[in-house]
Amino acid sequence: MRFxxxxxxxxxxxxxxxxxxxxxxxxxxxxxxTVVASAETIQSISEGLxxxxxxxxxxxxALYNKxxxxxxxxxxxxxxxxxxxxxxxxxxxxxxxGNLVYLYGLSEIPSLPREMAEQIETLxxxxxxxxxxxxxxxxxxxxxxxxxxxxxxxNEGDRQYRMLLxxxxxxxxxxxxxxxxxxxxxxxxEAIDAFEHVANTVETIAAKES
Amino acid sequence: MRFxxxxxxxxxxxxxxxxxxxxxxxxxxxxxxTVVASAETIQSISEGLxxxxxxxxxxxxALYNKxxxxxxxxxxxxxxxxxxxxxxxxxxxxxxxGNLVYLYGLSEIPSLPREMAEQIETLxxxxxxxxxxxxxxxxxxxxxxxxxxxxxxxNEGDRQYRMLLxxxxxxxxxxxxxxxxxxxxxxxxEAIDAFEHVANTVETIAAKES
Amino acid sequence: MRFxxxxxxxxxxxxxxxxxxxxxxxxxxxxxxTVVASAETIQSISEGLxxxxxxxxxxxxALYNKxxxxxxxxxxxxxxxxxxxxxxxxxxxxxxxGNLVYLYGLSEIPSLPREMAEQIETLxxxxxxxxxxxxxxxxxxxxxxxxxxxxxxxNEGDRQYRMLLxxxxxxxxxxxxxxxxxxxxxxxxEAIDAFEHVANTVETIAAKES
Numbered sequence: 001m002r003f004x005x006x007x008x009x010x011x012x013x014x015x016x017x018x019x020x021x022x023x024x025x026x027x028x029x030x031x032x033x034t035v036v037a038s039a040e041t042i043q044s045i046s047e048g049l050x051x052x053x054x055x056x057x058x059x060x061x062a063l064y065n066k067x068x069x070x071x072x073x074x075x076x077x078x079x080x081x082x083x084x085x086x087x088x089x090x091x092x093x094x095x096x097x098g099n100l101v102y103l104y105g106l107s108e109i110p111s112l113p114r115e116m117a118e119q120i121e122t123l124x125x126x127x128x129x130x131x132x133x134x135x136x137x138x139x140x141x142x143x144x145x146x147x148x149x150x151x152x153x154x155n156e157g158d159r160q161y162r163m164l165l166x167x168x169x170x171x172x173x174x175x176x177x178x179x180x181x182x183x184x185x186x187x188x189x190e191a192i193d194a195f196e197h198v199a200n201t202v203e204t205i206a207a208k209e210s
Numbered sequence: 211m212r213f214x215x216x217x218x219x220x221x222x223x224x225x226x227x228x229x230x231x232x233x234x235x236x237x238x239x240x241x242x243x244t245v246v247a248s249a250e251t252i253q254s255i256s257e258g259l260x261x262x263x264x265x266x267x268x269x270x271x272a273l274y275n276k277x278x279x280x281x282x283x284x285x286x287x288x289x290x291x292x293x294x295x296x297x298x299x300x301x302x303x304x305x306x307x308g309n310l311v312y313l314y315g316l317s318e319i320p321s322l323p324r325e326m327a328e329q330i331e332t333l334x335x336x337x338x339x340x341x342x343x344x345x346x347x348x349x350x351x352x353x354x355x356x357x358x359x360x361x362x363x364x365n366e367g368d369r370q371y372r373m374l375l376x377x378x379x380x381x382x383x384x385x386x387x388x389x390x391x392x393x394x395x396x397x398x399x400e401a402i403d404a405f406e407h408v409a410n411t412v413e414t415i416a417a418k419e420s
Numbered sequence: 421m422r423f424x425x426x427x428x429x430x431x432x433x434x435x436x437x438x439x440x441x442x443x444x445x446x447x448x449x450x451x452x453x454t455v456v457a458s459a460e461t462i463q464s465i466s467e468g469l470x471x472x473x474x475x476x477x478x479x480x481x482a483l484y485n486k487x488x489x490x491x492x493x494x495x496x497x498x499x500x501x502x503x504x505x506x507x508x509x510x511x512x513x514x515x516x517x518g519n520l521v522y523l524y525g526l527s528e529i530p531s532l533p534r535e536m537a538e539q540i541e542t543l544x545x546x547x548x549x550x551x552x553x554x555x556x557x558x559x560x561x562x563x564x565x566x567x568x569x570x571x572x573x574x575n576e577g578d579r580q581y582r583m584l585l586x587x588x589x590x591x592x593x594x595x596x597x598x599x600x601x602x603x604x605x606x607x608x609x610e611a612i613d614a615f616e617h618v619a620n621t622v623e624t625i626a627a628k629e630s
Contacts, residue, residue: 175595385595
């Protein structure tokens, strides 16, 4: 029998894993917006994102309750809060992006700009990277490639966002559609930035443990 | 005669009460924008907000001076700063919204969109809730319903903001008027978010004291 | 021979000085955008800003490495990080503004609005003030006029930004050009705000040392 010094710690890692899996699912749902889609399809994607977002709220609240009711936590309480809320920020921004595509009736546009599809692909990569990194929090080993790659992808996302605005302001779209798509682009960019905040938090935690 | 262990503490609570009363006054002034108003009325509302904003700057600076000149503070110095600056952030955002309605000449529009009037009603509710909560900081009792309700209202504000943008981008308004009203909406949304930051700070303080 | 208690400290101050000098150079480059400029001139300004931005990334990373490899730092590690990243945030926002003027093809507009030239002049003043203040970090003396003046200039910048939006929304420009210039204005405003964050960090450091 393996001796477990702090058995209740495992629950914390489970929460982070669950949240990261929700982000993988959320990013996959957003991918459905990058192909020509009917109004019904877009509505069902938005509703799917809302479900995952609610599920992640539950995970986040359960994590906070666990922190409050646990005497010894695997790392600093404030870092656990920051990591949980950072993962939740990603989910909120992705859900908002999907909801806006639905609310603004953007299905009337033939397809979303290529640069926006690139943002969504970046979000999928970030989500998978984050889901692979979370189980390594327990041993706090081998995490450096994760945050380096996240920083690289965030820079890539900045460039995609900048070029998306160039496209939106080029005269190709109606002014009101430009405004609608810019709101969606802002949410996607916010989700990408939030992934970087998560990686920064992990880097901070790792630095304290080393 | 009642024995007062730390008499100078009362000054801190007075500052928080004064700031919250300023926010109640500011939100009431904004309500004047939700009815059909002449350019002169809008100008006088904007000037009224600037006066309250200056008054609140004085309160905030007096609070900071008090923190710097006091050896024992009722709770962590950084939390006092955060609470004072959080209340001030609300005031700044409300003043900015009123000023923009004036500067952009939005009196030419028949009336502000219904969803914007809803944002302003939410601000009034948040201001009154905050003003009722501040006197309870002293005993640090019975504050939980306050931050729960603030969080609920902030979610409601998010929904109002989202639906306001749907309205603004619907084609009902000229593109330049859309841009003007979006700036105002952003400031109102920022004020609502700032009320939530204040409530989060109060929750943090209460958690440390308990 | 002068006795040096903590000789390696000098390296930290050198990094802050270098970063501030980069900001002076960046602000000077932006000034080139305020006169009538050809597409080629704008491209070369944008490329110049990218070079300074890369150079500043190197300074920032070298500072972080120095913090991580030094046992005794001249002031709190987190404040050194905050100061370094704050200076870097200014540079990023200035580079972004210049890049957008180039990417959006804003050379087709006769000249940038006067209020935007004022923002850039404010950035130049802030950069020079910051460069004069950095060498005083070593003795931590005489810094108060610096942060007071930065706060004044940031307020001035807020007013310039507000009046710039009034101008942009006045009907003088095409809607798409309004959107383009607003993105540039937002970056310039972000750079001005970032200078204030730097000054706030310096004030915090000075308060701890006193």
